[in-house]
Amino acid sequence: MNIVIAGDGEVGLHLAEALVNSNHNITIVDPHEDLLKMIESHTDLMTITGDSTSIGVLQRANVRKADLVISVVHDEHINLMTAILAKKLGAQKVIARVNTMENLSAESWKIYQELGIDGLVSPEDIAAQEIITLLKQTAATEVFDFSDGKLQLFMIKLEKGAPVLNKSLNDIANEYKHLDFRAIAVHRNRQTFIPYGDDVFLENDLSYVITKPEAIENLLHLGGKIQHDIHNVMVVGGGRVGRITAKRLEKEMNIKLIEKNKERCIFLTDYLEDTLVVNGDARNLQLLEDEDVRNIDAFIAVTDNTETNILTCLQARTYGVKKTIALVENIDYIDISQNIGIDTIINKKLIAASYMVRYTMGAEVTSLKCLSGIEADAMELIARSGSAVTRKPIKKLNIPEGAIIGGIVRGDESFIAMGNFQIEENDKVVVFALPHAIHKIEKLFH
Numbered sequence: 001m002n003i004v005i006a007g008d009g010e011v012g013l014h015l016a017e018a019l020v021n022s023n024h025n026i027t028i029v030d031p032h033e034d035l036l037k038m039i040e041s042h043t044d045l046m047t048i049t050g051d052s053t054s055i056g057v058l059q060r061a062n063v064r065k066a067d068l069v070i071s072v073v074h075d076e077h078i079n080l081m082t083a084i085l086a087k088k089l090g091a092q093k094v095i096a097r098v099n100t101m102e103n104l105s106a107e108s109w110k111i112y113q114e115l116g117i118d119g120l121v122s123p124e125d126i127a128a129q130e131i132i133t134l135l136k137q138t139a140a141t142e143v144f145d146f147s148d149g150k151l152q153l154f155m156i157k158l159e160k161g162a163p164v165l166n167k168s169l170n171d172i173a174n175e176y177k178h179l180d181f182r183a184i185a186v187h188r189n190r191q192t193f194i195p196y197g198d199d200v201f202l203e204n205d206l207s208y209v210i211t212k213p214e215a216i217e218n219l220l221h222l223g224g225k226i227q228h229d230i231h232n233v234m235v236v237g238g239g240r241v242g243r244i245t246a247k248r249l250e251k252e253m254n255i256k257l258i259e260k261n262k263e264r265c266i267f268l269t270d271y272l273e274d275t276l277v278v279n280g281d282a283r284n285l286q287l288l289e290d291e292d293v294r295n296i297d298a299f300i301a302v303t304d305n306t307e308t309n310i311l312t313c314l315q316a317r318t319y320g321v322k323k324t325i326a327l328v329e330n331i332d333y334i335d336i337s338q339n340i341g342i343d344t345i346i347n348k349k350l351i352a353a354s355y356m357v358r359y360t361m362g363a364e365v366t367s368l369k370c371l372s373g374i375e376a377d378a379m380e381l382i383a384r385s386g387s388a389v390t391r392k393p394i395k396k397l398n399i400p401e402g403a404i405i406g407g408i409v410r411g412d413e414s415f416i417a418m419g420n421f422q423i424e425e426n427d428k429v430v431v432f433a434l435p436h437a438i439h440k441i442e443k444l445f446h
Contacts, residue, residue, distance in 0.1 A: 001025070002024070002025045002062070002067050003019060003024050003025065003026045003067065003068045004026075004063055004066045004069045004070070004091070005026065005069075005070050005071075006030070006052035006073060006079070007028060007071075007072050008030060008075075009030075009032070011097075011348070011352055013028070013035070014349040014350075014352075015070065016039075023439060024360060027062070029052045029061050030048075031049065032049075033049045048061050051078075053082055058089055059089065063090060064089050066090075066091040067091075067093065068092065068093045068094075068359055069082070069083065069093070069094045071083050071086075071094075071095070072352060076097065076100065076103065082096065083095065084116060093359060094116065094118055095117075095120070095356055096119075096121075097120075097123070097352060099124060101244070118359075123351040123352045123355075124348065126355070127241045127327070127348055127351055128241055128244035128248060129248075130143075131245050131346065132248055134344050135233070135298055137154075138228045138298070139226060140154045140156055141157055141206070142344065144378065146407075146430050147414070147428050149213060150412070150413075151210055151211070151406075152211050153209070153210055153369065153430070154181075154211055155206055155371070156220070156225055157205070158202070158203060158204065158206075158223055159204070162224025162225075163221070163222050164201045164222050164223065165201055166200060166201070166202070168197065169183065169196065179215065179416075180211065180214060180218075181209050181210060181218075181219045181416060182406055182416045183201075184208050184378075184406040185207075185208040186207055186208070187208075188204075188205050192374045192375070194402070206374075208371070210416065210417075210430055212407075228297060228322045228323060230298045231254060232256075233249060233256070233296065233297065233298045233300065234255075234256050234296045234300070235255060235257040235258070235302065236299070236301040236308075237258075237302040237309075237327070238261070238265065239303065239304060241327060241346075242300070247275075250272060250273060251274060256276045256278060256291060257277050257278065258281075258291070260303075265278075282308070282312045283308060283315075288312075288315065288319065293316060293321065294319050296316070296319075297321070299321045300324075301324075301326045301327065302325075302326075306326075306330050310328065310333065310340075313325070313326045314340065323343055324342050324343045324344070325343060325345075326342050326346070327348070328345045328347055329347065345372050346372075353370045354369050357370065361438075361442060364381045364382050366380045375434065376435070377435075377438065378430065378431070378433075379430070380430050381431060381441075381445045382427070382428055382445070383423050383426065384446065387444065387445050389423050389429065389444045390423055390425055392422075393421060394417055394422075395419030395420065400433075400437040402433060402437035403431060403432065403438075404432050405417040405431055406430045407430045408430070409427065410424065410428075
């Protein structure tokens with residue numbers, strides 16, 4: 001595909017890097033000349049310095065031949081204008097990043113579709129929803145639903161005492177005959193691998209598992225995890241992620257939101273109905289104690305400062321908070337953050353990439369999740385009539401190294417992938433894949 005990415009910093013760059021190994025022709029439009037020079041020196045990407053709302057700049061980027069134009073600058077008005085202009089100039093599909101909830105309403109979306117926009121994404125909105133999901137599955141570090149929850153991806157950290165520790169997949173299969181979940185990947189010592197029969201689970205492994213909903217309780221037991229009921233939540237940071245999260249949770253949980261900016265606190269007091277808004281700096285331990293942090297069940301740090309989010313989550317842990325979630329914008333910090341005790345990392349770049357990369361992969365891919373802290377994707381693909389994946393049982397398929405089929409959804413039923421299972425036309429198939437295997441996996445489903 002010919003892809004044009006309009007960015008103004010790290011989000012556009014990360015998206016380009018996520019796509020660069022997928023045989024696409026990628027052009028980056030960005031106003032920062034120094035950044036583009038750095039990109040050119042390290043990659044084969046084509047770069048154009050300029051404003052993406054300039055017709056001349058878009059013409060230089062050859063948008064009339066673009067299969068996909070993605071605009072992810074920080075200003076949503078620039079993104080919307082870029083998308084509209086690109087479509088008028090001949091681009092096949094256009095996607096814009098937006099920031100305000102108003103732009104995601106059904107009424108606004110209808111108008112934008114009439115103007116030619118094919119997709120809108122709000123990483124802040126998706127991040128808030130991920131946080132809410134994690135507060136309902138507190139034992140998991142990462143959760144993602146496929147086919148409306150008929151299959152789920154869980155990432156859990158194996159801690160001391162977990163029944164599966166020092167056991168291989170074969171040992172577990174012999175001991176537990178009917179398991180409705182399957183381990184599809186393990187992240188250990190900054191390396192990710194797909195586990196097979198003789199591979200042994202070790203303490204502190206990050207284990208990625210595909211599970212049926214009815215098997216979650218058993219999965220968490222074997223992983224040594226305990227579900228905690230969440231009633232009292234402290235949110236640090238009243239930006240878009242913090243206020244959306246509080247707004248959606250305030251009717252069912254006790255929410256306390258700490259925000260450093262006084263003017264923003266006044267706005268939040270009007271915006272939120274049942275949330276206690278506190279003006280202060282959450283890095284102040286006395287403030288946390290005054291706000292009764294010891295009786296908090298979940299601590300969510302989503303300020304614009306990654307270091308603040310990591311530090312305050314670690315402070316909350318020392319007070320005994322059961323669940324900590326941090327917004328970490330520097331991808332290099334994700335692995336470190338997970339290893340020092342923060343339960344869950346949210347990253348808006350990965351959220352944006354999960355949404356947008358799917359548009360580059362054809363109609364077979366119905367959903368995709370770029371996983372936190374590892375270079376790998378979990379995706380759901382539709383098995384088309386006559387595709388290679390429907391011709392043989394799973395064990396006889398030529399599945400590339402670095403990929404594994406985790407589960408299948410057929411109508412209202414879900415199945416964990418076993419060697420003798422025969423995938424049929426229109427089945428939705430959940431696959432885990434490392435970057436080098438994604439293109440080969442797509443071929444199986446074409």
